[in-house]
Amino acid sequence: MSRITVQCHVTLDGLIESPPEALLPYMSDEGRQATLELALAVDALLLGRVTWERLAPVWREQSGPFAERLNAMPKYVVTSTLTAFDAWPHSRGVRYADVAALREQHDLLVYGCGALARDLLRDELLDEMHLNMTPVVAGRGRRLFDEPSDLLALDLVSTHPYPTGALRLVLRPSPGPEAHGSAGGS
Template structure:
C-alpha cells in the first residue's frame, strides 16, 4: 500500500509559504545546488501529486511553461486535483480530477500499485488532509527564516498528533529537511 506524504516548505516558526509573509521569497531565493538536486530527486520518487483546486490552478498556470529545475518532474508526474467544481483539467498534462469523498478517493489511490503519493499546495487542502487522518508521513522543508505571521502548517487538532522522526538532512544554505512518520501508523517501510 502506498503512503501519503505531505510535503511542505515552512519557516522555522512553522508558518507556511502560501501567505504573503515573505517566506515564498526566502524559498525562491535559496541558492543551494545540493539542496536543489536533492529536492528534484525527491520529486521523481512521487507516484502522483495531490492538491486542492486553488493550488492546482496556480501551479497549472506556472509549471507547463517554466524552465525551473523542478518543472520536468512537476509536468510529467501524474497529478490528482481534489475538486467538486472543476470539470476539466486539460490545461496541465497528467492530471485527473477526484470529486468524490476525500478519504475514499485517497484510500483508492493508496491501494493502487506504484510509488508513494505526495500532497502539496496550500494550507487549506493540507489542513483538511491532516484533520481527516490520511497523512502517513510529513516531509517538512524548514527554511532559515522566521516570520511571526502567516498560516501555521498544522490546524487546530482535537488531540496531539504524535510523530516519529525518520530522517533529517541539513543543507549548506541552512534549509533543513525533516521527515516524520505518524507514530501510530505502520508504514510499508516499517514492516
C-alpha cells in the same frame, strides 16, 4: 502498500505562506536535487484545488528535469468545484472520498500543507511529511497546523541541514502512545 507523502516549505514559526524572502535565499542545489528525487520516486501528484491552480500556470511553462517530471506525471486534483483540467496536462479531478483507493494504487506526492494535507493526516492516510524549514520567523501568514483539536504527535525520521541554513525534516505520524509502550502490558 502504496503511500502518500507531503512536501512543503515552512518557516521556523510554522508558516506555510510567507514572503519570497523567507524561502528563496535558503534554496540550494542540494535541496532542489532532493525535491527532484522525491518527485521521481512517486507515481503521481495529489493536489488540492488551490495548490493545483497556483502550480499549473507556473510549471507548465518551465523546462528542466524537475519541470519535465511534474509536467509528465499524472496529477489528481481533489476538488468538488473544478470541472476542467486542461490547464495542466495529465490532470484529472477526484473527490476526497477517492483518495484512499488512489493510495492503494499509487505512491502519491502532495505539495503544500493546506487543508488537503491536514485532512490526510486526520484521516490517517498520510504516511510521511518532508518539511523544508527555513531559519526565518515570518510572523504572519497561514500556519502549518492551525490550532489542532488534539495533541498531534509526529516521529522524526531524519533531518538534513543544507548549506544555506535550511533544514529538511522527515516526519511520520506517530502510531500513538500504545505503540511506544504503555503501562500494564502483557
